[in-house]
Amino acid sequence: MHRFTPICLLVLLGLTTFGAVPLAQPVFRGDEIFPPEEFAARRAKLLDRIGDGIAVVLGTPGPPGEIPFRQNSQFFYLTGVAEPRASVIIDGRTRQTSVYLPVSNERRDTSMFGPALAPGADTAKRLGFDAALPAADFSAAIAALAEDRRTIYIPFAAEVLGSQSQGDPTRFWTANREDPWDGRDSREATFVAKLKVAAPLTDIKNLDPILNALRAVKSAREIAIIREATRIAGLGIMEAMRDARPGMHEYELQADAEFVFKKSGALGPSYFALIAAGENTYYTHYNRNTGVLKAGDLVQFDYAPDYKYYQSDVTRVFPASGNFTPRQREMYEIYLRLYQALLTSIEVHKRPIEVIATAVQKMDAIMTSYRFTDDRIKAAATKFVEGFRSRRQANGLGHNVGLEVHDPGGLQADTLEPGRIFTIEPQFRIEEEHLGIRLEDMILITENGYENLSQFVPIEVKDIEKLMAERGLSDAMIPRSGVK
Numbered sequence: 302m303h304r305f306t307p308i309c310l311l312v313l314l315g316l317t318t319f320g321a322v323p324l325a326q327p328v329f330r331g332d333e334i335f336p337p338e339e340f341a342a343r344r345a346k347l348l349d350r351i352g353d354g355i356a357v358v359l360g361t362p363g364p365p366g367e368i369p370f371r372q373n374s375q376f377f378y379l380t381g382v383a384e385p386r387a388s389v390i391i392d393g394r395t396r397q398t399s400v401y402l403p404v405s406n407e408r409r410d411t412s413m414f415g416p417a418l419a420p421g422a423d424t425a426k427r428l429g430f431d432a433a434l435p436a437a438d439f440s441a442a443i444a445a446l447a448e449d450r451r452t453i454y455i456p457f458a459a460e461v462l463g464s465q466s467q468g469d470p471t472r473f474w475t476a477n478r479e480d481p482w483d484g485r486d487s488r489e490a491t492f493v494a495k496l497k498v499a500a501p502l503t504d505i506k507n508l509d510p511i512l513n514a515l516r517a518v519k520s521a522r523e524i525a526i527i528r529e530a531t532r533i534a535g536l537g538i539m540e541a542m543r544d545a546r547p548g549m550h551e552y553e554l555q556a557d558a559e560f561v562f563k564k565s566g567a568l569g570p571s572y573f574a575l576i577a578a579g580e581n582t583y584y585t586h587y588n589r590n591t592g593v594l595k596a597g598d599l600v601q602f603d604y605a606p607d608y609k610y611y612q613s614d615v616t617r618v619f620p621a622s623g624n625f626t627p628r629q630r631e632m633y634e635i636y637l638r639l640y641q642a643l644l645t646s647i648e649v650h651k652r653p654i655e656v657i658a659t660a661v662q663k664m665d666a667i668m669t670s671y672r673f674t675d676d677r678i679k680a681a682a683t684k685f686v687e688g689f690r691s692r693r694q695a696n697g698l699g700h701n702v703g704l705e706v707h708d709p710g711g712l713q714a715d716t717l718e719p720g721r722i723f724t725i726e727p728q729f730r731i732e733e734e735h736l737g738i739r740l741e742d743m744i745l746i747t748e749n750g751y752e753n754l755s756q757f758v759p760i761e762v763k764d765i766e767k768l769m770a771e772r773g774l775s776d777a778m779i780p781r782s783g784v785k
Contacts, residue, residue: 328369328568330418331381334609335522337429340381343515344391344398347379350511353394354452357443358508359492360387361460369568373460374704375512377610381428384418388439394451397431400424401439447500454508455496459487463569463607466707509709516703517710518720523611524745527702527722528754530567530613531743534605535758537561538617541576541602542765544773547621551576551590551600557774558604567606571613571706575603578621580735585728594621599629601739605706612706614724615755616741623769625762631675634762635682636729636738638667643689643698643725647744647751650716653698661690681731689727699725702743721746722754 331340347356360376363385372383380389380400388401405419418424418433425433434442446453459470474487496505519527537558544557555574562570573588579598581587594600603616620629642663646656664686673679689697701708701723712723726741743754759765 328371328383329609330383331372331377332428334526335381337381337427339520339522340379341429342520344379345396346515347391347511348393348396351391351393351452351454354454354506355393355446356389356391356454356508357446357496358389358391358456359460359488360384360389361462362386362488371463371568371607372610373462374610375456375460375509378512378516378704380430382418386436387418388436390439390442390446399432399434399442400428400430401434401436401442403436443496443499447503450500450502452504452506453496453500454506454511455493456489456509456512457493457507458509459489461705464572466572466705467709468707513709514711516708517701517712517715518718519703519722520720523703524720524722526609526611527613527743528745530571530606530608530611531615531754532757533562533565533567533608534571534613534615535755536565537604537606538602538615538758539768540774542617542619542759542768543771544775545594545600545619545621545769546623546773547594547596547598549594549621549775551578551581551592551594553775554600554602555590555604558602560774562606562608565606565608567608569607571605571607575601575616577601577737582618582737582739583730583735584737585739596622597626599633599736599738601737603739603741610704612702612704612708613743613755614700614702614706614726614741615743615758616726616739617758617760617765618738618740619765619769624766628675628678630762631673632678632681632729632731632736633738635667635671635673635678636685637740637760638671639664639682639685639729640725640727640740642667643727644742644744644753647717647725647746649719649746649748649750652716653712656698656717657689661686664689677731677733681729685727685729697727699723699744717746717751719746719748 361373420435459474477483540557541554577587578594578600582601598621605613643660646660701710728739730737745752
């Protein structure tokens with residue numbers, strides 16, 4: 302039987318062990334997340350890189366229906382403005398920032414949605430801009446820039462919203478553009494084309510590489526938000542562990558995590574829930590979540606919240622029945638030891654390829670001393686190590702995390718410097734049985750090494766089994782017969 306624990310009672314009362322939770326709709330404005338000086342510091346770094354050029358960035362036009370508004374990554378990073386159809390001009394010569402906002406709409410602001418940001422000196426002062434102007438003035442400002450003939454920097458890549466990383470809209474709009482029955486391009490590509498017509502004598506350059514490089518190193522305030530997003534992610538995984546048992550659907554475990562996410566103030570998920578049981582664990586991005594957990598299954602759980610515009614990415618593996626079988630333990634523990642060899646090889650100022658080279662030496666020692674009883678597990682472990690030894694995976698350490706779950710910024714080519722946050726998530730497969738294991742942790746590089754932000758989430762066999770013996774949300778909400 303699952304034991305009843307105080308944690309479950311607190312969860313049911315809405316007073317979880319992860320502290321006080323917001324009760325309002327969690328659509329945060331930038332000034333509710335960071336003070337104006339955070340965004341001003343980012344713009345100052347940008348200005349240092351564009352000389353006397355001008356940066357122009359469009360905000361997202363708004364949701365197409367009644368869903369919460371979420372600003373795109375590049376615009377939010379520079380402004381913190383969470384209003385639809387806003388835009389910003391950052392002038393490298395004057396070092397001034399002007400934001401353009403829709404004018405007040407009485408019905409919208411006083412009857413439907415509540416007050417929105419509006420043009421005016423008060424808005425500019427509150428958010429740390431030099432001017433907050435009506436959106437209708439934006440065209441005249443662009444015309445004036447065209448006459449000035451200074452270099453204009455704008456994002457070329459399609460905007461990134463919630464539950465997305467840069468590759469996602471890029472692939473989507475490429476497919477649209479190449480579809481003979483569609484042909485549409487992204488809003489950003491359209492803006493580039495229109496700007497070239499409006500300013501034919503102006504040099505127009507891609508702003509994305511500059512912003513992406515800035516975003517790769519997180520500030521102290523960003524780290525604090527990502528730390529909280531990771532804490533929420535871990536607590537969601539732990540609720541799913543408590544609740545899991547044979548006969549449940551994968552999506553029921555998703556519901557456990559989403560309860561925690563929303564209760565903790567998340568806007569939504571960082572990405573679609575990757576909850577895989579049994580043979581579904583073979584796939585890296587399985588997301589149907591309709592499978593039924595069986596007694597002999599391992600469950601791979603990869604899910605995290607979109608919290609105050611920042612993401613996390615944590616994965617754990619656990620037995621559907623609450624206890625590892627001897628074979629599951631052998632398979633899981635050799636993977637875990639190899640995974641920890643990679644984790645403990647991370648060092649500040651090292652390149653990913655150097656981390657992997659150190660890890661492979663540790664993996665070789667682990668393979669020599671590990672007592673295998675199953676030839677398939679041994680073969681899979683050998684293939685795992687050889688994959689890291691080969692050139693093909695020599696740079697395959699992980700991916701950056703920040704405003705996007707696969708944040709840009711060049712993790713693989715650069716050294717690991719303080720302020721970088723990334724995950725490691727190497728996959729282990731037994732091909733003949735269509736099974737996989739993949740763990741994932743959030744790593745913050747510090748001045749002295751690294752911090753594992755998700756270390757509190759159980760990962761050792763004994764700790765997982767201990768947690769799974771506790772009572773889950775389904776036990777407390779819907780009593781069942783025959784529960785283990």
